[in-house]
Every structure is written in C-alpha cells, then in structure tokens.
Amino acid sequence: MTATNVSLPPAPVGAFTRAAFEAHLASLPPLPEWWLARKRAAFERFAALPLPVRTDESWRFSNVAGLTLDGFAPPAPARAVPFASIGLSKAARLIFANGRLFSREILAPDLGRRGVVVDTLQNALREHGDLVREHLLAQPARLGSGKFSALHEAFLVDGAFIHVPRGVEVELPIGIFSFALGDRAAVFPHTLVVADEGARVTVIDYFGSQDDTERQLAVGANDLYAGHGARITYVGKQDWSHQALALQSNSTVVRRDASVQSLNLHLGARQARHESHSQLQAPGANSEMLSLTVARDDQEFDQRTLQIHQAPNTRSDLLYKNALLQRARTIFSGLIVVDPDAQKTDAYQSNRNLMLSDEAEANSLPGLEIQANDVRCTHGATTSRIDPEQEFYLQARGIPKRAADELLTFGFFEEVLNRLSQDDLHAALRTLIQTKFAGDKAAR
Amino acid sequence: MSSLVIQDLHVSIGDKPIVKGLSLTVNSGEVHAIMGPNGTGKSTLAKVIAGHPDYTVTGGDVLLDGRSVLAQEADERARAGLFLAFQYPSEIPGVSIANFLRAAVQARLPEGEEIDATAYYKRLYAKMDLLKIDRKFTSRSVNEGFSGGEKKRCEILQMAMLEPKMAVMDETDSGLDIDALRIVSEGVNALRGPGLGVLMITHYQRLLTYIVPDFVHVMYDGRIVKSGDKSLALELESRGYDWVKQELAALPA
Numbered sequence: 001m002t003a004t005n006v007s008l009p010p011a012p013v014g015a016f017t018r019a020a021f022e023a024h025l026a027s028l029p030p031l032p033e034w035w036l037a038r039k040r041a042a043f044e045r046f047a048a049l050p051l052p053v054r055t056d057e058s059w060r061f062s063n064v065a066g067l068t069l070d071g072f073a074p075p076a077p078a079r080a081v082p083f084a085s086i087g088l089s090k091a092a093r094l095i096f097a098n099g100r101l102f103s104r105e106i107l108a109p110d111l112g113r114r115g116v117v118v119d120t121l122q123n124a125l126r127e128h129g130d131l132v133r134e135h136l137l138a139q140p141a142r143l144g145s146g147k148f149s150a151l152h153e154a155f156l157v158d159g160a161f162i163h164v165p166r167g168v169e170v171e172l173p174i175g176i177f178s179f180a181l182g183d184r185a186a187v188f189p190h191t192l193v194v195a196d197e198g199a200r201v202t203v204i205d206y207f208g209s210q211d212d213t214e215r216q217l218a219v220g221a222n223d224l225y226a227g228h229g230a231r232i233t234y235v236g237k238q239d240w241s242h243q244a245l246a247l248q249s250n251s252t253v254v255r256r257d258a259s260v261q262s263l264n265l266h267l268g269a270r271q272a273r274h275e276s277h278s279q280l281q282a283p284g285a286n287s288e289m290l291s292l293t294v295a296r297d298d299q300e301f302d303q304r305t306l307q308i309h310q311a312p313n314t315r316s317d318l319l320y321k322n323a324l325l326q327r328a329r330t331i332f333s334g335l336i337v338v339d340p341d342a343q344k345t346d347a348y349q350s351n352r353n354l355m356l357s358d359e360a361e362a363n364s365l366p367g368l369e370i371q372a373n374d375v376r377c378t379h380g381a382t383t384s385r386i387d388p389e390q391e392f393y394l395q396a397r398g399i400p401k402r403a404a405d406e407l408l409t410f411g412f413f414e415e416v417l418n419r420l421s422q423d424d425l426h427a428a429l430r431t432l433i434q435t436k437f438a439g440d441k442a443a444r
Numbered sequence: 445m446s447s448l449v450i451q452d453l454h455v456s457i458g459d460k461p462i463v464k465g466l467s468l469t470v471n472s473g474e475v476h477a478i479m480g481p482n483g484t485g486k487s488t489l490a491k492v493i494a495g496h497p498d499y500t501v502t503g504g505d506v507l508l509d510g511r512s513v514l515a516q517e518a519d520e521r522a523r524a525g526l527f528l529a530f531q532y533p534s535e536i537p538g539v540s541i542a543n544f545l546r547a548a549v550q551a552r553l554p555e556g557e558e559i560d561a562t563a564y565y566k567r568l569y570a571k572m573d574l575l576k577i578d579r580k581f582t583s584r585s586v587n588e589g590f591s592g593g594e595k596k597r598c599e600i601l602q603m604a605m606l607e608p609k610m611a612v613m614d615e616t617d618s619g620l621d622i623d624a625l626r627i628v629s630e631g632v633n634a635l636r637g638p639g640l641g642v643l644m645i646t647h648y649q650r651l652l653t654y655i656v657p658d659f660v661h662v663m664y665d666g667r668i669v670k671s672g673d674k675s676l677a678l679e680l681e682s683r684g685y686d687w688v689k690q691e692l693a694a695l696p697a
C-alpha cells in the first residue's frame with residue numbers, strides 16, 4: 001500500500017469566480033464597511049464549500065447533479081419587465097429586473113407620513129444601516145444551503161427593505177416583483193421585512209421570468225422579523241422560467257406574542273429548492289408556514305423546513321401541499337425542534353401530496369426533536385390519488401375527467417388558501433393557480 | 445321525445461353477476477318506480493346507467509334516444525341528458541357548490557363559450573329558493589358536513605340546474621324528514637313534464653304518494669320480476685316482498 005498525498009480539488013464556483021466577485025463589487029455603489037466585510041467573508045465561504053453531494057443528509061432525494069453553477073453571467077440591465085397585475089390593490093410596489101431596481105411606486109399616500117419605509121436595500125444600507133445590519137441574513141443557514149446562502153450574500157446586488165414602525169398597520173399589501181430576464185441570467189433577490197412592536201403588514205413577493213425556456217439561476221432569500229405583538233403575512237409566488245435552477249431560503253424570527261403567516265406558492269423552475277426556517281423566540285410567538293406546489297413535467301421541488309421553539313407557549317403550524325403531475329418530483333423534509341425550556345409548545349407539521357400521475361414521485365421526511373416534556377406536537381405525511389368516487393361524481397354531472405381532476409386539485413389546495421384571513425388575497429391566489437392549470441392545458 | 449331503453453342488461457362486479465337480464469323502457473313524461481329488497485342490484489343498475497367504471501356490462505344494452513351509451517364515459521352520458529341522483533352522494537372538500545355547478549353548466553356550453561355568471565347565479569338562487577336551500581350553501585364544499593337530508597336536497601338542486609332528459613333517482617327520499625320529503629317531491633314534480641323521464645328507486649310507498657308514478661316495478665335478484673301501476677306499491681307496502689318471492693318460486697323454471 002502506498003500513501004498518496006491527495007490534494008482536494010478546489011470547490012466548484014462555476015461562473016462565480018473571484019474575478020467575477022471583484023467585478024460585482026466594483027459595480028456597486030460604495031458600501032458600508034461592515035457589509036463589504038460580510039460580503040467578502042461570504043465569498044470566501046462560498047468558494048471554500050463543496051457543492052452538495054448525494055450522500056449529504058440534508059440533500060437526500062435531491063437531484064444534486066442539477067446544481068450546476070456553470071455558464072451564468074451577470075445579467076444586463078432590463079429595459080422592460082413582463083409585469084402583469086393580478087388585480088390586488090397595493091400600498092406600494094417595487095419592481096426589480098435582473099437584480100436592479102426597475103421601478104418604485106408608493107401607492108398609499110400616507111405610508112411615508114406614518115413612517116413606513118418601502119425602499120431598496122441599497123438605499124436602506126445608507127439610511128437605515130443599523131436595522132439592516134441587525135436583520136439582513138442574520139440567521140445562519142441551517143438547512144443545507146450554506147454554499148448557496150453564501151453565494152447569495154456575496155453577489156446580492158439589491159433587494160427590498162420594508163420597515164413598519166411601532167403600532168402602524170399597513171392595510172393593503174406591499175408587492176415586490178423580481179424578474180430574471182435573458183438566457184443565462186443569474187439573480188439574487190432579497191426581501192427584508194422588519195415589523196416593529198404591534199405593527200402589521202402583508203408582503204407579496206413575486207418571482208418570474210419572461211420566457212420558460214431561458215436557463216437561469218435564482219438564489220434568493222427573505223428575512224422576516226416580527227417584533228413584539230407584530231403580525232406579518234408573507235406570500236411568495238415562485239414562477240421562474242421552467243429552465244431555471246432556483247434556491248430560496250427564508251428566515252422568520254417571531255418575538256413575543258407576534259405572529260407570522262407565510263404562504264409560498266411554487267409553480268416555476270426546473271429545479272427549485274426552498275428552505276424555510278422559523279424561530280419562535282419568545283412566549284406567545286406563532287408561525288404558520290403554508291405552501292402549495294403545482295409540480296409538472298420534469299420539475300423538482302425540494303422543500304426543507306425547520307420550526308424551532310426556543311421559548312415556552314409558542315406555536316408553529318406547517319401545512320405543505322403538493323399536486324404532482326406527469327413525471328414531477330417533490331421532496332419534503334421537515335423538522336420540529338423544541339428546546340428544553342420551551343414547555344407548552346404547540347407544533348404541527350403536515351405534508352400532503354396529491355399524485356395526478358403514476359410517474360410522479362413524492363418523498364416525505366417528517367421529523368421531530370423534542371427536549372421538553374409538556375408539549376403538543378404532531379407531524380405526518382400523506383400521499384393520495386384522486387378519489388375515483390369523487391371523480392365519478394363530478395363526471396356524472398357532465399364535467400370531463402380532466403376538468404374534474406382539476407377541480408379536485410383546487411379543492412385539495414383550498415384548505416391551505418382558506419387559512420389566509422384576507423379574502424381578496426385568497427381569491428387572487430386561487431386565480432393564479434387556475435391560470436397555471438389553464439396554461440398547462442394550452443401547452444398541450 | 446326521449447327514451448331510455450334498457451335491454452336484457454347483465455352486469456357484474458368482478459366475477460359476481462349482480463344484474464341478470466333486466467329490461468325496462470322509460471319514455472319522457474313518465475315516472476317509473478323501482479322497489480325491491482336490499483342488495484338486489486338497484487344501485488348497481490343506477491350506476492351502470494350513469495357510467496360508473498367499476499361495473500362490467502356482460503350483456504345487453506342501454507340506449508338513450510336509440511343510441512347505446514355503453515361506450516361513453518360518464519361525463520358524455522351526463523351531457524347527453526342522463527342524470528343520477530346518488531343514494532350516497534360524495535363529499536368533495538374544497539370545491540364549493542357554486543364552483544362545482546358552474547363547471548357542470550360550463551361543460552354543457554359549446555367550446556370557447558364562457559358562462560354568463562350573472563345569469564348563472566340568478567338561476568342558481570331561484571332553484572335554491574324553490575328547494576328551500578339556504579343561499580349560503582353556495583360557498584360550502586359539495587356535500588361536506590351536510591346532513592343526510594341536505595345531501596339529497598342538493599342532488600335535486602343539481603338536477604334542477606342541469607335539466608336532464610332522463611333522471612335516475614336512487615333513494616332520494618331516504619334520510620329526508622317529513623317536510624324535506626314534501627319540498628323535494630314538490631321540486632321533482634315541478635321538473636316533471638314532457639321533457640323529463642324519471643326512474644325512481646325507493647323503499648317507501650310514502651314517496652309515491654307525493655310523486656305519483658306511472659309504473660311500479662319490483663326488482664329481485666338482478667331482474668324485474670313484477671310490474672304494475674301505483675297500486676302495486678301499496679300492495680308491497682302492506683304485504684312485503686315474500687309473496688313476490690313465493691310467486692316467483694311457483695313459476696316453472
């Protein structure tokens with residue numbers, strides 16, 4: 001036997017080389033020292049970390065071969081965006097195209113007077129530096145995407161910053177639109193929401209492309225911080241190009257008596273990983289984590305979640321529903337963690353998959369890690385098919401099989417949509433899903 | 445003029461024959477009642493007519509207006525004018541009555557034509573009022589959490605909205621309280637007319653005092669073994685099925 005001195009190959013960085021990073025920094029306006037330092041550190045982390053491999057527990061069942069970073073380029077600024085209103089009135093609207101601000105509209109005239117900030121991260125770094133520093137990417141990536149979080153932080157150009165001061169309620173939703181335009185475009189969208197004591201706000205984050213054939217990379221993140229008694233409703237609609245690789249990570253921090261409700265609608269991308277991480281930090285904190293996925297063709301949706309209860313009397317409730325068509329794949333891996341002193345925790349986790357095709361594949365890995373003894377926790381996963389008796393009932397009323405299955409799928413999703421307390425939001429999302437199915441039909 | 449013709453129909457579930465050579469003709473304008481002991485195949489007959497995929501037709505035919513429906517899917521048959529009021533209507537979570545019926549009405553429109561929502565709701569509310577169904581039901585999930593009687597009323601609401609040529613009603617009276625029975629019967633009677641034929645499966649003579657049938661048939665062991673007018677139902681009510689069975693047994697094989 002001979003011992004050879006094997007030097008590990010450098011970790012792959014794809015198009016995101018050191019030179020590309022320096023060029024990226026040079027393209028930015030002057031940054032605060034702390035942020036520049038963090039970006040540099042993030043780049044080093046990114047460059048040092050390997051890409052996930054099949055044997056990584058946190059990437060179990062994922063198509064790790066699809067995680068290539070090669071061939072992407074910093075996209076050109078966009079001249080037009082495929083913005084389409086879904087008919088919801090908004091308090092403010094920020095549109096980003098290829099990572100840069102395209103337009104900013106404050107539609108509710110009293111927002112500024114009430115101290116609500118809806119601005120770019122670039123502006124916020126200058127004008128609200130302390131808040132950004134405290135909350136931007138403040139939580140470590142714990143769900144496996146360390147390399148991609150680092151890439152996001154290093155190459156982040158701009159994003160949305162929303163701050164709602166103490167006691168202010170923003171009645172209408174704030175819309176953030178992020179578009180990736182052009183083949184080979186790489187984007188790093190970010191949305192940071194800080195709701196101070198007793199504040200209330202609804203944020204809708206849209207992600208989209210113009211053309212379903214464009215190969216793109218989207219590595220996004222959002223940070224939601226709900227201060228004492230605050231309420232945040234967050235809706236994410238992921239509708240990237242069907243040739244995109246998309247990785248999105250969410251960090252939700254919930255303080256005393258605060259409550260966050262998030263609903264992510266997953267429609268686009270070739271391969272989409274979504275990591276969602278809720279921390280219930282103080283008594284009375286509540287996080288409701290909802291998700292709906294329409295997985296079709298060869299799409300893969302990979303969802304990893306963490307509900308961490310760090311204080312007594314906290315609650316988290318997760319309901320993820322996937323409808324799978326054709327050869328689509330989904331992965332759900334969820335973990336509830338209850339710290340030793342988080343007594344009287346209520347934690348629920350449920351993943352439900354509706355298989356509309358024999359070739360589709362749903363993987364489910366629910367999990368619990370409970371160190372307190374007085375808790376109420378349930379977790380479970382189910383996989384079902386269209387119930388033939390329900391299908392027959394609809395067909396017996398003249399509804400063709402395909403339309404019947406569609407109705408049953410909407411019915412399956414309705415349980416999640418019903419959790420939204422805002423009726424118009426519910427209606428708008430329902431329309432979005434129906435349009436997606438209609439598009440599916442048109443494509444055939 | 446429409447007709448539903450069942451010709452020497454044989455039906456099996458798996459290898460088990462259930463309907464064993466049943467013939468019956470229903471013309472529009474007529475109401476036929478089928479009575480018979482539990483387990484004789486009445487619901488099987490109803491579901492086979494509607495096109496349930498679990499049953500195998502091993503012989504005979506079912507014709508609507510002279511054309512065999514057996515090769516058609518359930519939805520095609522329904523659009524051609526057949527309706528089944530289910531003995532046990534399915535619960536469909538998350539699908540509201542309004543959306544469900546809207547899809548059913550939409551399915552009957554020519555390709556590319558959109559339903560007129562205002563007219564649809566107007567008609568829906570009118571039918572609901574007639575059947576004394578609270579308008580709030582439109583936003584409830586189909587049959588989910590409905591009481592037995594509410595389910596049956598909802599079946600008749602669907603029938604009223606879809607205006608079939610031939611309706612098979614499977615024990616629509618069971619589970620109804622006395623008032624509901626009257627309301628549902630009035631609803632059916634309002635639909636009665638030269639454009640509608642009805643095949644009504646029931647165990648109770650009471651229904652037939654509200655919806656007076658033109659013909660009454662006794663089904664036993666997968667066949668119709670006796671037919672008559674409404675007086676046959678009265679006779680069954682007072683004497684049970686044993687005498688029918690005895691009559692049958694007395695017949696030479």
Ligand SMILES: Nc1ncnc2c1ncn2[C@@H]1O[C@H](COP(=O)(O)OP(=O)(O)OP(=O)(O)O)[C@@H](O)[C@H]1O
Nearest residue numbers: 457462480481482483484485486487488489498531
């Ligand atoms: N899906 C099925 N699988 C197996 N057997 C079945 C199935 N459906 C019906 N059967 C059997 O077929 C026979 C006829 O059933 P059916 O429901 O048609 O009777 P019915 O006359 O409607 O009875 P009831 O008056 O109780 O409603 C019964 O023996 C029943 O158990």
Ligand SMILES: [Mg+2]
Nearest residue numbers: 486487488531
């Ligand atoms: Mg029956």
